[in-house]
Amino acid sequence: MSESSENGAGPDQENDQRRLRKNDMLKMYYGMDGGNGQPSNDPLDIDSPNFNADHYLRKLKQENNLSELMDAENDMAKQIRTLDSDMQTLVYENYNKFISATDTIRTMKRDFRQMEDEMEKLTSNMAAITQLNAKINSTMETNRQQITKLSGVHSLLKKLQFLFELPARLKKCLEMGSYAAAVSYYTRTRAVLQHYQHMESFSGIERDCKNIVNEIISKLKETFYDKDSNTHQLAECVGLLLRLGEPAGLLCDDYLQHAKSKLDEDLQELRSYLAGENSAGTSDESEGPGLLIDVLEFMDRGSNGFLSNLSLTIAAYENLFIKQTEVSSMTAAMDGSFSPLLQSNDVCEVANTKLLSFVQDLLETYFALVEKRLMLDKRSRDNALIVRALDRFFRRLQATTNLLPNVNIMKLGGEIIVKVAKARCEHYQLALKEFFTDCLTDARHAISAPKGKSNQSHPNLLDLVNSTASAILNQIKSVLADVQLFTVRDINFSAMTYFRREFCCDDVREVVIVHFIRYISETLLSFCDSSNLSKTTTPPPALLLLLSRLCRDFEQSTVAYVLTLTDEQFMIPSRDKTSQVGDLTTEMGETAHKLLEAYVQYSGLSLSRMIRTSIEARDWLKCVEPRQVRAVMRRVVEEVTQSDQQVGYLYEEGVRTARSSDSSKRTHPVSVSRQRERSHWGAYAPSSTMDNSLLSNIQKLFSERVDVFGPVEFSRTSILTGVVKIALKTLLECVRLKTFSKFGLQQLQVDCHYLQLYLWRFVSDENIVHGLLDEVIASCVHRCVEPTVMEPSVIDVICERG
């Protein structure tokens, strides 16, 4: 087939083109072109459309031998045969389809002819309908226009009638008191009326309306200014007035003025309480409770009267002016009647600022009153009441804040509370100080009072110390408990940052507690300032001793305890502790030490005075032979014993340096010390003949230097050692200024021996006593015109007898 077509293709190009296109279309239909892709244009390819039989043959002939050609021919013939048969089957298959297609086309031709007829019929019908319709329309047109006109006239007439009836209606409304309706009628018509003002009748109506409306306005204002009208009425009034175009600013002012007068009454009432307080306070603070109200009630009245009224006013005002203006401006906009007076934003702003300044003014007055009242109670004992009052005040303020977030009520109120809290802390500081002074006075009395009684010559100092200390501690505790009320959780203002931090750290810890501790320390220090010793009345030594012990207790436990207590109760973080416990305790310790030293000095001084007068007042050259210990020495020993007793109540025994190795000494102090003392006298006996200054110098080389007013430790022996040292040194210095006869020396020997017998037991190192007494005797020997010492045995006898 290819061959034949090839042959026939040459003359008829166009046919060939068409065939190619059909081929393409078929290919597309069967989806073949995707498979082959582009058919090759090789003229040697037998399947190619550009196949050139001549070329092909030539090529075959050139390239193949005979047998091959034969094969190719066979092959070709076979191919041709298969292609022929294929074509035949294809033709058969498609023939049937063509037949049926032809049949279908034929029936279709027949059916369409029938349909064409019917369509023609329809077209003619439609034309008839159109014609009829046009005819009807033209006949009806005139009527319709008339109807529209009539209905327009009707509505206009209706409106006119409303206008004409308006005055009457308004009047009726006025009479009935339904101002709201009247106002809405009026606002709806106002614009129209204004528009047609130039027409006689309309202006007449407008005049009438205006008159009536003015009447309404005046009526409304009447209600507005009426003190008794309730807020609802007021709200309505204001709403209506605003809608009637009254200037909002003026209304605000008027309203606020009105409210202010009411609130001022409340304030006046509060002020009257204050005034009553003043007069009562000056006459007698404790007696006037009938006249005045306590602070809690004051707060109650303040919050219930003034603050609640204020809140009401604010709420109403906001309702009236701020919300109302919005509403009315909206309605105005809806009415289409635009009023320049009702620019809602401006009005809101104006109203708000007015309200703010109004509220601020009033609150300031109120706060001033509250503060004044609270400060009146600054020194009151009942802290709980104040805290409750403050709490109530605070809560009410919080409630008010919600109404007016713009006004910084909480800040002002908070300041007042802080101020009051600080004032209270200062009050407690003062109270503690007063208490401490009272304690001191009590202690002083307790020490000096029982001296008159014969039996109990000394009050138990330890009891006194303990009772004083516990009294102070209790006072501190109660103060802490009181102050803690400020920070209790269910007190609202305790949540303020001030109360969480500064109040605890600065006010409670520093101002109240630390300051008090420092105050104690300072007050006590002033007792032992020796420079003003002679000018003020000197405190009794026992008091000094007691106070030193008190300080010591404070140093060792109380201060730390109080501070820990404070820190715990107020949850003070360690970084906020301005003053450290350590500093305070060392301060206390130093005070205790100073007091103790002062005690030693005072006690020593009184002994010194006694000794000095006893030495100076006597003519030692004209002594008689000593028969007994001089009374003054007994007194000295008595005094030392007394001091020892006092000190023994308060201080531990303390360390004694080893006395002699004999441990039984304590039980037989007299006899043992006598033995020891004998050896001392033994050393003295030859000294009268020897150069005694050399001897004493040698002695001194081996004994330690004695600091007479040296440091004192917190122990019984150390204290007593201090006292004894001062007394003996005085004796030494006084002896050196005198001249002694033989008996004078002997008397002094007796005295010194007596002192030695009794004083050693009080001191930490009896060698101090021995050393000093030895020096006294040595000096006396030196100052003696006839240094004949007494026999030790005789001295013993005299001393024992005494």
Next chain:
Amino acid sequence: MDIEDAPIIYGLELPARSLCAQNGETNLSRYLVATQSLRQENQVHLIEFDDENNQLEKLIYPHPCGEVWHISSSYSDPLIFSTCFSSFSSGELTTGCKIWKLPQEVNSEEGLSSIAADQIGNHPSNTIEEVADIKSDDIKDVSHVLWKPLEEDCQFIALGNGSMQLWDMSESPSCVSTFKIPERKGHQCNITNGKWNPHHGAKQFAVATGQNISTWDVRSQTQAFKIENAHGQLVRDLDYNPNKQYHIVTCGDDCLVKFWDVREPTLPVSVLSEDHSHWVWAARFNPFHDQLILSGGSDSRVVLYNKASISSEPYGQLLDEDLDEEDSDVDTNRDREPVKDGLIAVFDEHEDSVYAVEWSAADPWSFASLSYDGRVVINKVPKKVKFDILL
């Protein structure tokens, strides 16, 4: 301590409590010390301190009249001095007061070293000559004699029995006037010490009675000022600031040294409380640099203190200004920080109570102290302090 700063210690064989500088001698550092012994022969020691060689020369004279309680020297004549003494004889204790004159040879420019060499074979001059016996019906027991601190004047005041008596030595010793200190509560005032006011031509005299100080105008015999309760206990000594009027120092049995402005006698200007642990028996301003305060007490301590802040030279010495007036020097002077007060040194060479301290009359930088055991210690102001003051 520097070797040069090491103290010189001179021991007397007998106890002593009286010491004075030889006030009339302004070239040599000399002191007079007198012993106090009831039974042995008492002596007066003339001690000369040679600063250059750090040596001590002495002459010893017997004091025939008994133990000496107080010694003081004239300002006008270096050879003249007085002693107040007591002696015990035949069961009676008698007190007295005499004016003495040192031998003429002592008054030599070279100092004692030359005389001491001579003296070995020259015994007769080894005595002091009695010039006058101060006796009066008004004062039985003279406890102190205080010479008027003026070179041209030869007056002194004797204290005793609650009275003070002004004597004039210019021709023959004669009592010029007697003045009795008013009694207190019916008791005669016990005068512990006295001092001439060196200012204004020495017309005032201050006495310490008990806890109080009172000052009297010598001519009119009226009270000038008084300090009541100057100390809590006895006032032991007082001294006038030589360079600053109205300023005095006092010390007493309350272990304190106090500075007073006599125009404001209610409160002391300053108090030294730390350094003495027993009675303070003597306190002295340095006669040239009044910021240096010396005090000695029965705690055996001698304390040297710097009190520049209340001295006449609170900003250090301003000598330079006259010498060179260059701008730079003026600036450095202005910028100078006030000298800080403070303890300079505690001298603890004594083993017994110190009853007297005295600055040298000739040398501003040395001083002597005397303790009861008869030990005289001559010390110097530490060099550093000295240079701080001078430069």
